[in-house]
Amino acid sequence: MRILKFGGTSVGSVENLRIIRNILTSDNEQKIVVCSAMSGVTDQLVKLVESARFNDNEAITRNLHALESKHHEVVDQLIERQELRNTLKDGISAMITAMFELASKPYSDNLNAEIVTYGETLLTYVFSGYLNEVGVSNVLLDAKEFMYVESVEKPNIEAVSKRLRKVLDHEPSSLYITQGFVCRDQFEKISTLKRGGSDYTATIIGAAIDADEVQIWTDIDGLHNNDPRYVDETHPISHLTYNEAAELAYFGAKILHPQTVSPVVNKDIPVLLKNTFNPEAEGTVISNRTYQTGLKAISAKDNITAIKIKSNRMLMASGYLRRIFEVFDNFNTSIDMITTSEVAISLTIDDTSYIDEIVKEIEKYAEITVEENHSIICIVGESVIKDQNSYRLFEILNYIPVRMISYGGSNNNISLLVDTKDKISSLQYLNEKLFRSHREAVV
Numbered sequence: 001m002r003i004l005k006f007g008g009t010s011v012g013s014v015e016n017l018r019i020i021r022n023i024l025t026s027d028n029e030q031k032i033v034v035c036s037a038m039s040g041v042t043d044q045l046v047k048l049v050e051s052a053r054f055n056d057n058e059a060i061t062r063n064l065h066a067l068e069s070k071h072h073e074v075v076d077q078l079i080e081r082q083e084l085r086n087t088l089k090d091g092i093s094a095m096i097t098a099m100f101e102l103a104s105k106p107y108s109d110n111l112n113a114e115i116v117t118y119g120e121t122l123l124t125y126v127f128s129g130y131l132n133e134v135g136v137s138n139v140l141l142d143a144k145e146f147m148y149v150e151s152v153e154k155p156n157i158e159a160v161s162k163r164l165r166k167v168l169d170h171e172p173s174s175l176y177i178t179q180g181f182v183c184r185d186q187f188e189k190i191s192t193l194k195r196g197g198s199d200y201t202a203t204i205i206g207a208a209i210d211a212d213e214v215q216i217w218t219d220i221d222g223l224h225n226n227d228p229r230y231v232d233e234t235h236p237i238s239h240l241t242y243n244e245a246a247e248l249a250y251f252g253a254k255i256l257h258p259q260t261v262s263p264v265v266n267k268d269i270p271v272l273l274k275n276t277f278n279p280e281a282e283g284t285v286i287s288n289r290t291y292q293t294g295l296k297a298i299s300a301k302d303n304i305t306a307i308k309i310k311s312n313r314m315l316m317a318s319g320y321l322r323r324i325f326e327v328f329d330n331f332n333t334s335i336d337m338i339t340t341s342e343v344a345i346s347l348t349i350d351d352t353s354y355i356d357e358i359v360k361e362i363e364k365y366a367e368i369t370v371e372e373n374h375s376i377i378c379i380v381g382e383s384v385i386k387d388q389n390s391y392r393l394f395e396i397l398n399y400i401p402v403r404m405i406s407y408g409g410s411n412n413n414i415s416l417l418v419d420t421k422d423k424i425s426s427l428q429y430l431n432e433k434l435f436r437s438h439r440e441a442v443v
């Protein structure tokens, strides 16, 4: 069994849905296909929730009308038979009515999740109907029946496995279509795997049914050595280890949801990143095999807050650091980077939900300053710190003000903290220094 996930761009138009059909019928393997919402739809639903929060009925109606028309249009263009067209359009309209009712209920996080995950429900409903119509027989699965994820950080693979196997046994098929992103939480309420979470849906399903492979189909030919949105002349990397992929995803490589690889690591299920619009391209294979050590890729994570804690009272005295870390721990706030000196410690966080409480607590015994709008630039590769060229990254200090450097915390990651306004120039500078001017590309 293979799991194939198609992202928002891949399912974003009638033309693209036809391309996916060809990909699905190119072999006879049994498949579970995980789809995202059409590109832009989840953003639209997020806006809908905002309008609902402020009881802006006009905006809600406008938004839902647009959503209905968009999906009706897809059906009109995709489906030839009038009878099926009408059935699917009626089904879409019924979902729009259900969303309208939800939007008038009092706000809660679960209600929010119920609304924003409708993009996946709408798209899979249309796509499954289309495939059946063109002779690609498939079963549409409701992910809410099996995606039981007590905590997003630690999905309960066994529980998903039990529920999913039951659903699959109930309706045997060689092709299943289901929704990414949506799940049920520990209270069985509808929740999400966070933005971009359909990648994670695919690997959770892959682990739950011991799939042979998880394929993530997107709009680029694999994970590139640097962010192609900001840097010219990047190249795809043919192999990455789970560790490398996890570091890159966590530190901002948008192509992968941060937690994508975690469910499949122990089961050693390979994850393949493929390009929907160029299926011939090799893509990137993520597995536990190391083909080449050394520098592989650079990524950047935004919205980082730097915190400096200064104290004359023997910062390094035993127990002092523990006391500081405890404060962050008590407020469930994880720390990404740390550097220390005799009298000060600098660290970074990305979740500032409890920043006021943390500051208040630490102020009791130290001076604390908070600086927002930073980015972590992460340089990744198995044993990257032993790479003979990695010293070149320090030349960046001549050109860009670097706020913190973390080197040696792990062999596989070197991180720099810069002001976000310097992020793009940092990525470009490092690309030139590390990948272009001195060496052949590591691919």
Ligand SMILES: Nc1ncnc2c1ncn2[C@@H]1O[C@H](COP(=O)(O)OP(=O)(O)O)[C@@H](O)[C@H]1O
Pocket: 006, 007, 008, 009, 010, 036, 039, 196, 217, 218, 219, 220, 222, 223, 224, 225, 226, 227, 228, 229, 252, 253, 254, 255, 256, 299
């Ligand atoms: N290191 C990287 N390698 C490849 N793509 C990247 C990288 N960093 C950012 N991206 C961007 O991620 C995009 C794919 O994002 P993604 O959210 O996975 O799309 P979708 O879910 O719609 O398939 C690419 O088009 C590319 O611009």
Ligand SMILES: N[C@@H](CC(=O)OP(=O)(O)O)C(=O)O
Pocket: 006, 007, 008, 009, 036, 037, 039, 042, 043, 119, 180, 181, 194, 195, 196, 197, 198, 199
């Ligand atoms: N539709 C959701 C989930 C998702 O994974 O989307 P995509 O595969 O397009 O990143 C989102 O936009 O967050």
